[in-house]
Amino acid sequence: MMIAYKSRRLLAAVTGILLTGTALAQQDRPPPLPIEPTGIIETLPAAYPPSWFLVQDAGFFHMSDGKVYVIDTAADTLASQVKGTFNVSMIGNITQSPERGEIYAAETFHTRGSRGDRIDVLTVFDQTTLAPKGEVILPKGKRFMGMPERYALLIMDNGRWLGVANFSPATSVTLIDLDTRKIVGEIPTPGCVLVYPTGTRGFSSLCADGRFLSTELAADGSVAKQTRTDVFFNSDTTPIFEHPAVIGSTAFFPSIAGLVYPVDIGGPVAKVGEPWNLVPEAERAQKWAPAGIGLIDKDDQGRFYIIMHPDAKDGSYQGGGPEVWVYDAAAKKRVQRIKLQSWGLSLAVSRGENPVLMVVNPADMSLEMYNTGSGEFIKTISGFGQETPLMVNGSK
Amino acid sequence: MKLLDKLFEQQTRHLAQRSSRRGMLKAIGGLLVGAGTIPLLPVARAAAADAPGRPTEKGDPASCDYWRYCAIDGFLCSCCGGSENTCPPGTEMSPVTWIGTCRNPADGRNYVISYNDCCGKSSCGACLCQRDEGDRPLYRPDKTNDINWCLGTTSLAYHCSTAIVVGVAFEAE
Numbered sequence: 331m332m333i334a335y336k337s338r339r340l341l342a343a344v345t346g347i348l349l350t351g352t353a354l355a356q357q358d359r360p361p362p363l364p365i366e367p368t369g370i371i372e373t374l375p376a377a378y379p380p381s382w383f384l385v386q387d388a389g390f391f392h393m394s395d396g397k398v399y400v401i402d403t404a405a406d407t408l409a410s411q412v413k414g415t416f417n418v419s420m421i422g423n424i425t426q427s428p429e430r431g432e433i434y435a436a437e438t439f440h441t442r443g444s445r446g447d448r449i450d451v452l453t454v455f456d457q458t459t460l461a462p463k464g465e466v467i468l469p470k471g472k473r474f475m476g477m478p479e480r481y482a483l484l485i486m487d488n489g490r491w492l493g494v495a496n497f498s499p500a501t502s503v504t505l506i507d508l509d510t511r512k513i514v515g516e517i518p519t520p521g522c523v524l525v526y527p528t529g530t531r532g533f534s535s536l537c538a539d540g541r542f543l544s545t546e547l548a549a550d551g552s553v554a555k556q557t558r559t560d561v562f563f564n565s566d567t568t569p570i571f572e573h574p575a576v577i578g579s580t581a582f583f584p585s586i587a588g589l590v591y592p593v594d595i596g597g598p599v600a601k602v603g604e605p606w607n608l609v610p611e612a613e614r615a616q617k618w619a620p621a622g623i624g625l626i627d628k629d630d631q632g633r634f635y636i637i638m639h640p641d642a643k644d645g646s647y648q649g650g651g652p653e654v655w656v657y658d659a660a661a662k663k664r665v666q667r668i669k670l671q672s673w674g675l676s677l678a679v680s681r682g683e684n685p686v687l688m689v690v691n692p693a694d695m696s697l698e699m700y701n702t703g704s705g706e707f708i709k710t711i712s713g714f715g716q717e718t719p720l721m722v723n724g725s726k
Numbered sequence: 727m728k729l730l731d732k733l734f735e736q737q738t739r740h741l742a743q744r745s746s747r748r749g750m751l752k753a754i755g756g757l758l759v760g761a762g763t764i765p766l767l768p769v770a771r772a773a774a775a776d777a778p779g780r781p782t783e784k785g786d787p788a789s790c791d792y793w794r795y796c797a798i799d800g801f802l803c804s805c806c807g808g809s810e811n812t813c814p815p816g817t818e819m820s821p822v823t824w825i826g827t828c829r830n831p832a833d834g835r836n837y838v839i840s841y842n843d844c845c846g847k848s849s850c851g852a853c854l855c856q857r858d859e860g861d862r863p864l865y866r867p868d869k870t871n872d873i874n875w876c877l878g879t880t881s882l883a884y885h886c887s888t889a890i891v892v893g894v895a896f897e898a899e
Contacts, residue, residue: 444883476873645858
């Protein structure tokens with residue numbers, strides 16, 4: 331009882347002091363904050379600035395919860411770098427149509443999480459809201475599902491159609507009309523995978539026997555003609571990467587040993603040109619070779635950027651490397667050698683006159699930014715919730 | 727280049743070029759079912775290595791440097807409730823897969839290893855192992871580990887990868 335009485339007295343005394351203090355302070359303070367409306371949701375501009383990147387976190391440790399972060403690399407604080415996110419389920423792939431203000435994602439769901447009926451879907455995200463604005467149900471169990479690829483989806487025919495690469499493991503391409511959001515048809519690409527731009531109304535796929543299969547489409551989306559090019563590599567002994575850098579009407583496909591094949595994709599059939607060596611002769615003894623996942627990209631000045639590693643050996647071609655080499659594609663010449671802070675797994679280059687280079691550092695899964703002119707390290711972007719950002723893309 | 731590997735690859739490519747998609751799927755299925763029915767070698771553990779005339783292998787199946795994992799990229803089922811050749815409880819083994827050719831240091835032979843994925847639960851998360859030896863990009867499905875091989879299973883959720891001995895590779899000439 332005595333303790334309770336004392337406590338009450340103490341409480342009364344403290345309250346008295348606080349009330350006195352509040353009364354005094356009120357005389358010096360500005361007016362109170364206005365009552366704020368609730369329910370306001372941010373939106374993004376219709377056109378993304380060149381400094382914005384789409385960072386694709388595959389969610390390798392929880393694949394049904396993949397995520398794409400929209401990151402402004404020009405901003406200096408984390409709070410201003412993160413512009414928003416959207417989910418992509420089951421290691422899906424994305425591509426962007428700035429003309430339509432849309433981002434497409436091939437996704438897969440089960441009705442009960444990791445089990446139940448399977449649904450494959452092409453989701454249409456609105457660039458300004460990062461929310462779905464439409465979808466196309468894809469044929470069940472076909473769409474390519476694997477480590478992220480830039481050419482698993484392809485916009486073609488002046489933005490009218492979208493090709494979705496299938497691998498079940500039978501290979502084909504599902505053609506979607508982006509105006510009506512309906513499936514136009516499915517084109518078999520036996521023995522050949524993915525969907526690379528070719529001509530205005532067609533695509534090419536890369537084949538196990540070391541050549542391209544080029545598909546020309548008729549106006550109604552049916553196959554007008556399919557042509558197999560000459561064999562130009564051996565998938566056992568002289569394999570190439572399936573990741574090209576496309577500059578104008580030329581796709582540059584690096585080989586695992588360090589050559590690069592220029593492929594003319596301006597016409598309806600891919601034309602493979604003479605390969606040249608990425609590694610200057612004096613440096614070949616160190617066994618430099620390309621490596622990584624999204625290991626190559628280009629800028630708008632005719633240069634391509636590729637992750638390189640020394641001491642290349644069997645099994646090292648997906649592991650990334652400590653340097654990014656930059657080439658003038660027309661001159662077939664290395665123009666810059668960027669030494670990374672530690673290691674790079676994937677990269678992307680922004681569009682426009684002053685491109686910046688983003689590199690995924692697999693050691694801590696952070697993003698590193700580099701000046702493409704000087705090669706100097708600018709800053710690290712990290713801590714925004716990313717776990718496995720295996721593919722990065724400059725916004726379009 | 728091992729002959730059995732080559733045979734597999736050539737057959738796959740031949741089928742890919744000549745068959746319809748459905749036919750290709752069926753043929754690959756046939757090949758893989760065929761592979762699956764090759765009796766597993768009566769593999770003994772290192773403890774039995776001293777017994778003469780018995781097959782041997784050495785190493786820790788929960789370690790990434792275990793000989794069978796030469797072409798793997800994924801979570802080792804040995805760390806997920808399964809083993810190097812069995813799936814964890816409640817999962818489903820994919821019948822469609824990629825293969826590698828790995829050298830068993832205990833007997834000096836090369837073996838064809840089938841990396842059947844276990845599916846139906848989300849990523850195991852333990853013992854992530856990437857070695858990629860002999861691995862090729864997507865256009866060589868028989869030798870690529872970058873695909874989610876939970877194909878032909880009721881659930882596409884990838885959980886972990888096994889490394890099953892499905893045959894002795896022919897020696898190079």
